[in-house]
Amino acid sequence: MATTTKKLPWVEKYRPRLLKDVVGNEEAVSRLSVIAKSGVLPHMILSGPPGVGKTTSVHCLANELLGKELSKKAVLELNASDDRGIEVVRTSIKTFAQKKVTLPPNRQKIIILDEADSMTAAAQQALRRTMENFSGTTRFMLACNQPDKIIEPIQSRCAIVRFTKLTDSQVKARLVTVAAKESVPLTQDGIDALTFIADGDMRQAMCGMEATFAGKGDVTADNVYQVCDTPSPEQVKQMVAMASKGDFDGASGILMKLHGEGFAVTDLLSTVYRAVCYGELPEGMRMNFMRVVAETHLRVSQGSDTILQLSGMVGAMCMAAHSG
Ligand SMILES: Nc1ncnc2c1ncn2[C@@H]1O[C@H](COP(=O)(O)OP(=O)(O)OP(=O)(O)O)[C@@H](O)[C@H]1O
Ligand SMILES: [Mg+2]
Structure with missing residues (x-):
């Protein structure tokens, strides 16, 4: 582990250093392990939801391919906090790609572009040629949440490894x-x-x-x-149970109370949604409730009055409950 005595946050302190320590996403991780063993590294995009180990896996792979010492010279990392407009592609990335580093046979320098979906389209366009021109000596590893924000020509140059939520x-x-x-x-x-x-x-x-x-x-x-400032799922489950019995006053009472406590409405709605998904409801009612919550989420995100929408949601749930 780190030699410093600095107190690290746990996410850093317990960040896996080797691919074998990355939890879950077995298929994605085993693809990366095969690459680490064979040394045949394509350009890659690692995509998936937040906090599931994409950045971690990229670092593990780079370390396993190049070792700790060599990584210092042969890995360039840029993330969203760095400026990553077109200038950076023209300067830093290109300079690093041109840099001569002595590597073992069949190894390349690695450029890690974390949060690559926040790169401007122009910068991505500029990257196309850089990727091609230096592909003899340099590989790109892009990590992102939304792969559709990566332009097609880059996607087609990369092997895409998808991560999913952990169980x-x-x-x-x-x-x-x-x-x-x-x-x-x-x-x-x-x-x-x-x-x-x-x-x-x-x-x-x-x-x-x-x-x-x-x-x-x-x-x-x-x-x-x-x-964590999150609405208690117990209360939300109780609210859903009341709505499932058609008890409008009870259900909306709980929801309004939670709303009054100042929780963000989107947090409230996603907790309701999950209570509906995982709660014990008859199948037809569950589907109806899911639709109602989803529609409310959409309207609230479009800026409609929140209280009206929340009561409308409870009303629609109670009606759905009555009709079976
Ligand atoms: N699969 C995992 N196994 C073990 N620890 C994990 C895993 N995923 C995440 N972590 C923990 O969470 C922290 C953040 O993970 P990481 O930076 O890899 O997430 P990410 O997928 O890149 O997320 P983001 O999309 O937000 O960048 C790690 O430092 C580690 O402590
Ligand atoms: Mg990340």
């Missing part, structure tokens, strides 16, 4: 391991709460645990919801 059990297992190392008092409902909020995002789960531990000591469900 709850993968997140839980990792939380338990880290909690044991950091001596965190963690209850079962605390783990469940962290996993629920994270929804497959390992970074969010670990940050949530660290923040709750720092702020409250014990990592229990109540503390997690307070620290």
Whole structure:
């Protein structure tokens, strides 16, 4: 591990250094492991939702291909906090691609473009030629959330590796391991709460645990919801259960109370959506509820009055419940 004594956030402290330590996404990770073993590295795009190990995997792969020492000279990393307009492609990237570094046979320099979907289209256009001109000596590894923001010509030059959300059990297992190392008092409902909020995002789960531990000591469900400022799923589940019985007053009472507590409406709606998806509802009703919540989400995101939309949503859910 790092030789510094600086206190690192847990996400950094427990960032996997080797591909074999990356949790989940077995298929994607095994493709990368094959590349690490064979040394045959194509240009690559790693895409997928936040906090699932894309950046981590890119670094692991670069380290496994080149080793720690060589990586210092032979890897250039740019992320969204760097300026990545067209000038950077013309200067930094090109200069690095032209730089002579002595490498073992069949190895190339690596340019990591993290959060590549935030590069301007013009910069991406400029990248096309650079990728081609230097492909003898340099490989590009792009990590992004939205692969459709990467222009077609770059996509077609790259092998695309897709990451998906981690499963709850993968997140839980990792939380338990880290909690044991950091001596965190963690209850079962605390783990469940962290996993629920994270929804497959390992970074969010670990940050949530660290923040709750720092702020409250014990990592229990109540503390997690307070620290992470998330509506309690128990109350939201209760609201959905009431709506499923057609109890408009009860359901809208809970929702308005949560809204009054100041939670962001989109957070409220996504918690409702997940309570509907995973709750115990008759199949037809579940489908209807999902549609209603999704439509409300759309209208709220388009700027319609929130209170009206929330009551309209509860009304529509109760009507759907009555009609079966
Ligand atoms: N699959 C995983 N296995 C183990 N730890 C993980 C995994 N995914 C994420 N983490 C933890 O979360 C942190 C953030 O992960 P990483 O930076 O790789 O996410 P990302 O997929 O690049 O997300 P973003 O799209 O937001 O850039 C890591 O430092 C690590 O601690
Ligand atoms: Mg990343």
